[in-house]
Amino acid sequence: MSMLARQSILRAAAQGQHLGAAPTNARNMATLREIELRLKSVRNIEKITKSMKMIASTKLAKAQRAMQAGKEYGLANKEVFQHANDKPGARKLFLVVSSDKGLCGGIHSSVSKATRRAIANAPDSPLAAAEATPTIDADSPVMVIGDKSKGQLQRAIGGNMTLTFNQIGRDIPTFADAAGVADLIVKSGVKYDSVVLVYNSFVSALSYEAAVMEVLGEEALKESNGFKAYENEDDDTKDLAEFSLANAIYATLVEGHACEQSARRNAMDNASKNATDMISRLQMQYNRGRQAAITNELVDIITGASAL
Template sequence: MFTRAARPALKSASAVAVRPALSNNYATLREIEGRLKSIKNIEKITKTMKIVASTRMNQAQRSMQSSRVYGQSSNKVFEEAEAKPVEGGKTLFIVSSSDKGLCGGVHSSLSKAVRAKLEVNPNADVVVLGEKCKGQLGRSHPQNMVLSFAGIGKDVPTFATAQAIADQIAQLPTQYENVQIVYNSFLTPVSYEATTIDAFSEDAVKAAANITAFEISDEQLPNLREFALANSIFWALAEGYACEIAARRNAMDNASKNAGEMIGKFQILYNRTRQAVITGELVEIITGAAASAE
């Protein structure tokens, strides 16, 4: 038998033991409330980024349409001339990415496509436009990278930017017989595909079967090739920018939905924990009052 003095302590201890344990390892209401507040702040950010991407989408698509006209028109000359890559020549891959993230697998798909090409042609050189693919390819194939450009993708691409990039590439000391531009081709607002554009060298153009029909002189050929390269880079940058904006909008939409689901779960957890704390405190008060009455 317990003495009268020991009964209040015993009842208080039993009440604490009965109190339900908090789930998900959150010990206090303050921790749950802090977690809930941080998720709500993240949801605000993702919704804002989705709105910004949606407003830029129309402008990106207009730029993409105009760049396609430039790129396809200049490449049609080489298609009609039946120009073909030089077999066994030195190859250069130009990867068109950007500096920004939070846009799904836009950049990783390009890096994956370039890695597959480097497995077939391990001696090829790589020029990267943008820091994202530079970081990814720099870890796997640093020996193949010869040039990179930063500050890509901050705004809608322009032909002046593409021309400046083409000038820097033309100044590389190595003579490349084959140049391929790897970029994300815009299919729909929710899908894209890594695609390649061939930028032929002067030797490849001279060896084309029907190049004589265009009456291009040897003095004009270098200018035509550099102009076509700039057009193709502009096309790749504009398509990649549109893919990035669309992918970021979709990614932020999914992130906002996930944040909303987490907010609902944590709100339920908060309410249940708060109710458990209140119930536990009431049990302690009643138990203490009963013990005092005895």
């Protein structure tokens, strides 16, 4: 066999051994140094989550006070539209009320799922059990407040989305924010007979649920019996419809903000508890490894002394 052929065979055998062999730095269990670094990382995460929980708790108290004041706007709207009749088969515009911030559990997924069910003409309640993805009505326009729900709905009903809003209600939402959204909706040119707001309803400091609020448009106000009894100019009815939409948006914004702060506080509380449990497990693992290392060193010392 020639020298060149022998070298080729040896090189191939060496490559095979290298591919089949385990890496030299492979370990069956973490070293004490790795456990120590992980403990430090988890402790830092625990400090962050506890701080975020305290901040969310403070903001929740303010958000609840704003929510109680904002609910008055929603109650006034219900009285306005109490005697207005919605036309069957009317074109509905869906407005999803969310936010731009995360780290608050599944609060954004809640309104996204409710929107898909509502657009699909599922049972009257948007919370009805519907596990399968419904067939989306291509004629229903959708507008979204907040980047989080926008990203979720973009994948499912991207063709229905006509307008999105962000940077609204970064702190406590104001009526000026709601009025700006209502003005852009009216000026967008989208045709609708009523606006269906999908938002999170505040149940308690520990729970929330998706809900809907429907605001009828200008034509529904004109056809209602209460308005027919008076002679109103067209501009008055149009202004009242836009003002009622702004009222409803403001009521849902402040309630959704309170739900967001509540969900974030609960999420950070759970994260802090999980970090505490993980720290306990890692600390026990570190102590056992350290004791084992000390025991092995003592055995080596005693064995060497006995040999002498």
